[in-house]
Amino acid sequence: MADTNPIRQFEIHPILPMEVNGIDLSFTNSSYFMAVAVVGVTLLMWLATTKRALVPSRGQSVAEMLYEFVAGMIRSTAGTEGLRFFPFVFTLFMFILTVNMLGMMHYFPAPGMHGFTVTSHIIVTFALSMLVMAIVVGYGVWKNGFKFLKLFVPSGVPLPLYIIVTPIEVISFLSRPLSLSVRLFANMLAGHILLKVFASFIVMMGTAGVLGFLGATLPLFMVVALTALEFLVAFLQAYVFAILTCIYLNDALHPGH
Amino acid sequence: MSDQDESNHSDPRDKASDFERRLNAKIEARRVEEERRNPSRSGWSIGLRYGSDFFAGVLVGAGGGLVIDRLLGWTPWGLIVGLILGFAAGTLNVVRAARDINASGDTGAKN
Structure with missing residues (x-):
């Protein structure tokens, strides 16, 4: 009988056991899928842009569509100035999108032949969102200096209220990476468990x-x-992650709201 | 109506600009139609956005309060105040998320 454990699909297996100074650095199936995603996106973009034709081939028009999509997303949320973050946002979006889509495959040419969704582990999504936050804070402080702290001091508030408002703003800011990562992780985890539960009903x-x-x-x-629905969610969550990244980057560009 | 069409057909340049105009109108109409039919933000994703925003605010507030308790030994007060502030921050997050979502909906309707 088929395996009907809905959680088994999220297990991490080491493919290439490795240990450095007592820290487990094994190349796992999660790493494998990340590597496949990176290679896949790179190949797609490379192949699509080798023959740059005025009338695009199919691959080239896919690449152009993705470019236009992400560029439009940045322009609409962070303005033209935000386009300096295009490489970052595009990489992030493509990585999450590809990883989510790879996770939709039940069987995959990987060790063990089963698929794996990298973004169903909160540590992965949390690392991604911390990367976003590090860039927001780093760039914000580098660009605006002290004025970046204006983010926590909204204008037009009576002076005594700052005692309450500033901590709330700080907590709200600190909660961003958490909500960003939890959203992506919870969507992928819940969706895949739901799929597996219904599939095991069939068996x-x-x-x-x-x-x-x-x-x-x-x-x-x-x-x-x-x-x-899961394909829609896989795309939508990559989109939401990218667009919220743009919104947060906009704060780094213009901290005064 | 048919008279106008005839006059447009006689001049090729007019015809081209007329074509451009009609094409743009079609594209615009189609885009509006698609946006209306496909509110790509499904209810599920909006709900999860509000939920995670609120949850994250409360969690960070309470966690920060606990850390302050540990470091400074204000045992119950850090958690209490942190929880309250976290609750407020979560609500603020939800209000901001709602504003974002409404704003994107409005521009979609306007354009």
Whole structure:
């Protein structure tokens, strides 16, 4: 009987065990999928831009569409000035999108032949969001210097209220990486568990006689519908992550609100 | 109506600009239609955004309060004040998220 444990898919297995100074640095299936995503995106962009034609080929128009999409997203949230962050936002968006999409494959040419969703681990999404925050704070302080702290002191508030407002603003700022990472992680985790639970209903009912076999078509339809929804969520969450990155980067560019 | 079409067809330049105009109108109409039909922010994602924003505010507030308790030994007060401030910060996050989402919806309707 097929494995119906909905959590098993998130297990991390070392592929290339490695240990440096007692720290486990194994190359795991998670690392493998990240590497595949990076190589895949690089190949796509490289192949799409080798033959730069005025009338784009299919690959080139995909690359152009992605470029336009991300550039438009940055322009609409952070203005033209925000385009200096284009390489970062584009990389982030493409990485999350590819990793999410790779996670939608049940079988994958990886050790063990099963798929894995890198973004279903909160440490990965948290590292990504901390990277965003590090850039926001680093660039904000470098560009605006002391004025970056204006982010925590909104204008037009009576003086005594700053005792309350400033801590609230600080907490709100500190909660950004958490909410950014939790959102992506929770979406991917919940979606994949849901898919697996409904898929295991098919197996359980299918092995329970004729009536169960007929009844198993219901969760089958559900799984098909959920798979479509999951593709939407995989794209949408990459988009949301990127657009919130743009919004936060806008704060680094213009801290005065 | 048909008279106008005839006059436009007679001059090739007019015809081209007319074509451009009609094409742009079509593209615009199609874009508006698509935006209306496909509110790419599904309810699920908006709900999760509010939820995670609020949750993160409360968590960071409470966590910060606990850390202050540990460091300074103000045992219950750091947590209490941190939780309250975190709650406020979470609400602020939700208000900001709602403003963002509403703003993007408005520009979509306007353009």
